[in-house]
Amino acid sequence: MKYTELTREQLEKEYSVIRARYDRLCEEKLSLNLTRGKPEKKQLDLSNDMYTALNNCDFEMDGIDVRNYGLLDGLPSCKRLFSDILGCSPDEIIIGGNSSLNLMYDLIAKAYTNGLLHSERPWCKEEKIKFLCPVPGYDRHFNISISFGMECIPVPLHEDGPDMDIVEELVKDPLVKGMWCTPKYSNPDGFIYSSEVRQRIASLDTAAPDFALIWDNAYAVHCFDGTLPEFPDMIGECRKAGHPDMIYEFASLSKVTFAGSGIAAVASSKDNLTHIRKILTFQTIGFEKVAQYLHVKFLKDKETILKHMEKHAAIMKPKFDAVQNALETELGSLGIADWTHPKGGYFVSLYAMHGTAKRINTLCADAGVAMTKAGATYPHGYDPDDSNLRIAPSYPELPDVIKAMQVLCVSVRLAALELLLGKLGG
Numbered sequence: 001m002k003y004t005e006l007t008r009e010q011l012e013k014e015y016s017v018i019r020a021r022y023d024r025l026c027e028e029k030l031s032l033n034l035t036r037g038k039p040e041k042k043q044l045d046l047s048n049d050m051y052t053a054l055n056n057c058d059f060e061m062d063g064i065d066v067r068n069y070g071l072l073d074g075l076p077s078c079k080r081l082f083s084d085i086l087g088c089s090p091d092e093i094i095i096g097g098n099s100s101l102n103l104m105y106d107l108i109a110k111a112y113t114n115g116l117l118h119s120e121r122p123w124c125k126e127e128k129i130k131f132l133c134p135v136p137g138y139d140r141h142f143n144i145s146i147s148f149g150m151e152c153i154p155v156p157l158h159e160d161g162p163d164m165d166i167v168e169e170l171v172k173d174p175l176v177k178g179m180w181c182t183p184k185y186s187n188p189d190g191f192i193y194s195s196e197v198r199q200r201i202a203s204l205d206t207a208a209p210d211f212a213l214i215w216d217n218a219y220a221v222h223c224f225d226g227t228l229p230e231f232p233d234m235i236g237e238c239r240k241a242g243h244p245d246m247i248y249e250f251a252s253l254s255k256v257t258f259a260g261s262g263i264a265a266v267a268s269s270k271d272n273l274t275h276i277r278k279i280l281t282f283q284t285i286g287f288e289k290v291a292q293y294l295h296v297k298f299l300k301d302k303e304t305i306l307k308h309m310e311k312h313a314a315i316m317k318p319k320f321d322a323v324q325n326a327l328e329t330e331l332g333s334l335g336i337a338d339w340t341h342p343k344g345g346y347f348v349s350l351y352a353m354h355g356t357a358k359r360i361n362t363l364c365a366d367a368g369v370a371m372t373k374a375g376a377t378y379p380h381g382y383d384p385d386d387s388n389l390r391i392a393p394s395y396p397e398l399p400d401v402i403k404a405m406q407v408l409c410v411s412v413r414l415a416a417l418e419l420l421l422g423k424l425g426g
Ligand SMILES: Cc1ncc(COP(=O)(O)O)c(C=O)c1O
Pocket: 037, 098, 099, 100, 101, 102, 138, 182, 187, 216, 218, 251, 252, 253, 254, 259, 260, 264
C-alpha cells in the first residue's frame, strides 16, 4: 500500500485511521526524549569500578605522581592506550582533558589566533574561510565553524563517505581550509567510510597549504552488532599519500566510560603536535592526569576496551533493533520514508517525505516525544529537503524507545498524508 499510489478517497480514509491513532497517543500524555546521543544509566554503571580503584591506589604511573603538576600532553601510558585504539604511534598523540569536542574547538581557535603549522597567517586575518561539511552531519561540528564565522559548504554524504568528486573540486579553492569527518558510524547516518574514500581523502590535493582534515573518530570502538570494522591508521595513510600534516584525528572515551568525564585525545603528525604544544604551554600546565591514570588502570588495552564495549552493545542493540522493527513494521511498505541500518555509533537517520520533517517534529512534540530538531543535521539548521530526522535511542529505557517510536512512525505517516492531501501548512 504505497501512499503515493492511493486515490484521494483511500488517502482520506487512511488519514482518519492514522489521525485517530495519533490522537489516542496524545491522550497518553507522554514525556519521552529521543534527542541527544547519551548513554543510559546502565551503561554508565559499567564503569563505576574505575572509581572504586581510588580507594586503594598509589597514584603513581610512568614514574610520576599523577596528582602533581607535570606532563603537559598526557601520561605516556594513556597515549599508549589511545594509540592502541587508533593505530598511530603514541608520540603522535596529545591527551587533552575530558572532551574531544573541546579539543576540536580549541584547534580551530588556535588556527584563528596563531595559525596552523603551514598557515601563511592566522585564520582571523583571512578575509573568508570555508569549511566542508558532509551532510547530514553532527550539528556541533557545524556550529563550531559557524561560531567562528566560517562559510559552511554542505557536501552530500553517501553510504561510503563524502561525495569525493565534489570534495576534490571544492578543495581547489584556497579559501577551503578544512573538512569535518566522522569516518566510523557517522552521526547521524551510522555510515562507515570505505577504504577507497579514505584513500581519496588522504590523497586530497588541497589549494590551502594549511587545510585541516578534522577526522573525528568518536565511534572508533562503538560497535553494537557484529564485528568492529578496523581502519588502518589514517595518520599513516595521510603521511604515505604525501600529506603528513593535513590530518587532526580526535578520539574520546566519553561513550566508553562516563559521558563528559572520559578522556579525549588529538592525534596528528609530530610536527603538528610540536606546533600545538608550543601554544599549549601558554594555556595550561597540564591536563587532568588522575582521570587518565584511572582510565588506564580500568581499560588497560584495546582488548579490554573491546570486551567492555560488548557490555555496552548488549544494552544498545535491543534499542536499535526496536527502532528498526518499528520503522519496518510501520513504514516499510508505504513508500514514504527511508532510513539507515547502522551497526554501531549512537544514531539512526530517518529520511521522511520531502517537506515533512519539521511537521513530524511538531507532531512528535505535541504527542510528548522530543526529537532532535529537523534540520539540525545541516549547517545553520537548513535541510533543503526538510526530510532528515535523527533518531537517538540510547538514553531512554527500552519500553520508552518502543513507545517513542510508535509516536514517531505515526507522525511520519500523518505528516505524509497531510502533504498528499494538501493539508500541510494550511
Ligand atoms: C561525532 C561526535 N564527536 C564528538 C562528540 C562529543 O565527544 P566528547 O564528549 O568527547 O566531547 C560526539 C557526541 O555525541 C559525537 O557524536
